[in-house]
Amino acid sequence: MATNKRGRQSFLLPGPAVITHWASVAGKKEGEGPLAQYYDRVYQDTYFGEKTWEQGEKKLQQLSLMTLLEKAKLSTEQVDLVFSGDLLNQCIGSSFSLRGLGVPHLGLYGACSTMAESLLLSAMAVGGGFADRVVAMTSSHFASSERQYRFPLGYGGQRTPTSQWTVTGSGAALVCREGKGPVIECCTIGTVCDLGIQDANNMGAAMAPAAFQTIQAHMKDMRRRPEDFDLIVTGDLAQVGKEMLLELARQEGLSLGGKLSDCGSLVFDNTTQDVHAGGSGCGCSAVTLCGYLLDQLAAGKMNRILFCGTGALLSPTSTQQGLPIPGVCHAVSIASGRNG
């Protein structure tokens, strides 16, 4: 078998990996945001009909998976594999959502990079001929995240200006060997980076070095330039992290200016929705990709994007122990699939 490696971090797909369908399910606040029209479903109930927020998050993933399968006219038996993960301790949002469905499952932990990580591994599984139909999926929930990572919601803690608002939402994408839709061309796997940021309320800054390293590696490995993309879209650096990424890129002579966007900045209206620096959480890049971005590619309004999922690999324990916040970023290059 020929190598599909390009450089150290990147690889091409030897066979087709087509995103034939995608689905997004969002919460109330997200449904009031600028991307509302692109979500398949918006729920007003933060519990999604369950008794706890954690079980609500499980339900969110079930809803996005079922919506995806409805759109694709497939039964669960026709799915070969689900790659999924989430932010809850031991990823219970993902594992409980698949209980009893009988679908093969590989669990991931990539924090907010999970949508990109699951998409990258789905591409590897499908492009390498190991599976025919694979789902990449993740979720996050504002309330389950707040109480796990920060304070009980009832405490009413003040948020700092650099803090981000965890998106309540789930996105799922179906990657297939056959069919029509946006195509995964190549991927770049990230390294664990940190510049010593210790402020758990400034995760954008903690993830920016990883985003820069991965974008730079992608350009080098694939011999590409930012001009080759309609959009380079990071996961959830939000306002503070995005500015830091632009500054890092400027220092290293890589001009991203006109091409860079960020799911954390797209998902909410920062001027009216009181989210401080912007959105975050695995669901942030998931609902933005599995709604707005893939819709744009499918409609030919964009021809190629670099989807860069960014994750802050901290835990409350590591923060309490005074450790800095490592970040990671995985990039997936997606073309509209309309040119041949």
Next chain:
Amino acid sequence: MATNKRGRQSFLLPGPAVITHWASVAGKKEGEGPLAQYYDRVYQDTYFGEKTWEQGEKKLQQLSLMTLLEKAKLSTEQVDLVFSGDLLNQCIGSSFSLRGLGVPHLGLYGACSTMAESLLLSAMAVGGGFADRVVAMTSSHFASSERQYRFPLGYGGQRTPTSQWTVTGSGAALVCREGKGPVIECCTIGTVCDLGIQDANNMGAAMAPAAFQTIQAHMKDMRRRPEDFDLIVTGDLAQVGKEMLLELARQEGLSLGGKLSDCGSLVFDNTTQDVHAGGSGCGCSAVTLCGYLLDQLAAGKMNRILFCGTGALLSPTSTQQGLPIPGVCHAVSIASGRNG
């Protein structure tokens, strides 16, 4: 590209995926157990020179990675990718161990199935030509697990007879496109199963249905029988789970009797080491594989094993909320690589 799928859950490798080197690092109690001679390093200090158990677990992974690279005479720059995960919230054992090493990393969460999951994905990455040298790695630590999942150690809580003892240890395996060593032939991806077990002190029972489902799927997909293996070795069902698996298999007409073994039963001496039902934790199957089992295959004392990593996908939150414990099991078929 031809399909490498076999049945719904299994796949063959289209190119070589050779386990050229492996390393295991264990704690004091494990070093007093029956597999002591197979570990590369045994440490008496439960902190591994760090200030906290969580950072000690990070150090454990670093030690097993560095031992692996020493044995393989490779630098970190020569590793294309590390698949790893652990039991700590947000998998900080894995992400902090790779901070600043510059190694591409994809994070996993599969609970105690992580050694099998990381090996399966390493095989996919290498066998599919996406990477040349990939490390599959995981760890667990008795003290960091006890305080996260159960009680503070100082509390001295009584353990139930079905409870298992989390192994302090880390294992790492290097999967390569070229070289000599045991060969990964094919893999079976597990589904999320549960029979409604709610006792968090009886994880063996919670994982047994998943182990049975995956072993049965492997035999069907690959047209194999238990007689085709020298050993079918589950991750960490320990005594209670292993008996339950044998009973499930018997009910369904699959005779595993003489071939079944379990890492949770191999790793400790149940009669003298006071571990109740046996060992558990991601490190349990990791140190058993990356020591005893791969040594046996390399020496030709075994020709083929089915390594079945089992994971209990619970969290303290799901248990407190009264939910049952889903389980998962991934199987990797490894041959000695000495016959041709």
